[in-house]
Structure formats: structure tokens, C-alpha cells
Amino acid sequence: MIEPAERKKHWDHIYTVRKFEEVSWFQSKPTVSLDLINTLQPDKTKSIIDIGGGDSFLVDFLLEDGYQDVTVLDISEKAIERAQARLGDNANKVNWIVSDITNFNADREYDLWHDRAVFHFLGSQDNIQAYIKNTQSGIKANGHLVIGTFSDTGPDKCSGIEISKYSTIELKQVFEKGFKNIECFNLDHVTPSGKVQNFSFCSFTKLANKRD
Helix, strand or coil: CCCCHHHHHHHHHHHHHHHHHCCCCEEEEEEHHHHHHHHCCCCCCCEEEEEEECCHHHHHHHHHHCEEEEEEECCHHHHHHHHHHHHHHHHHECCCCCEEEEHCCCCCHHHHHEEECCCHHCHHHHHHHHHHHHHHEEEEEEEEEEEEEECCCCCCCCEECCCCCCCHHEEEECCCCEEEEEEEEEEEEEEECCCCCEEEEEEEEEECCCCC
């Protein structure tokens, strides 16, 4: 499993040598994430953080939908630079954070935390527990967590990195402390090269009486 010291170097390289439509996680419109966010957090003034947003188009559509407090966090400065260049003046409407999520210390709590395909890259228990701790401290009471990972039938590797795969049951169990599960489901993502990757998605509500 790739560890924090190497993760930034790895992802900066990926975002330097590959165009956005060449990466396997590319979506011209992230419909599933948008539907979940719009359902869970219809108030456009509430805060949203997209973990590992990179140069995903999710931020474009959130701004288009009228969300006013959007943060994008990514370990790769190159990815964020690409997203900023694409957005142009709209980039000024977004809060940008360059950080490894396992080292992230949020200076605020968010109403909604979204992660499509970051958590499954964290192989060691130390990294996994650091991530879970950050969700517990970085999400407001009664706020929401939306997370998507490769399922137990999904790929073993992505971008050369071994994956920690999760069934919907396993993903639900990981976040059972401090969160109430809303729903979990599986879906297929078709990559630009035509490969099918199965994902597990779960959404949760942060419990008010669980802080650690």
C-alpha cells in the first residue's frame, strides 16, 4: 500500500501526464453524487467539502446548482491547478485545500462531506483510522457523509495502487460509530476505456451525541 510520503508525488505525476478524460474515474457529469447531495443538502447556503475532488467536474455542477460554500480538497496541487484553470473566474467562488486527507486538520465543521474514490486508497489501519477521525471531527452534528469506494467485486488496483475494497455492509460498518446510515447501494461506473468498475456508495447522518 502506498503511504503518505509517496501519495502526493504519485498523484502529482498522474495529473501531470494524463488528461482529465484519460483517468479511469472521469465522469462528464457526476450524476449519482449530485443527486445524493441535492437530496441530503438542498439548502444552497450550507457548506460542502469534496474530498479528493481533484479536477472532477462535481464542483462545476455544484456552482451551477447555486451552492455558495464549496470546498475542494486534494493531495495534488497539480489537480487543483487544472480545476482552477478550467473554472476560470468561478474558481474564486471555491475554497481550495491542498492536503493529504490523513493529515488534514479541518478548521471548521462541514454540513456535507463527499468522497468518491479516496477512502479506498487508504491501505493501512493508521490511515483508515485517521480518515474516520477526521469525518467525526469535520462534519457538523446532523450533517451528512456521502462516500463511494470500489465494491468487493470491483478492481484490485487503480492507478497502480492496491485498493481496499468494501461491500456496502462493510462500508456501513466502518462508519457505524458516530453516524447513522441512511442508505447503501452498488452501481457500475464505466471508465473512458470502456471497463466496468463496481462501486459501493453509502450515505450517513452525523449523530449529535457522538464526537469521538
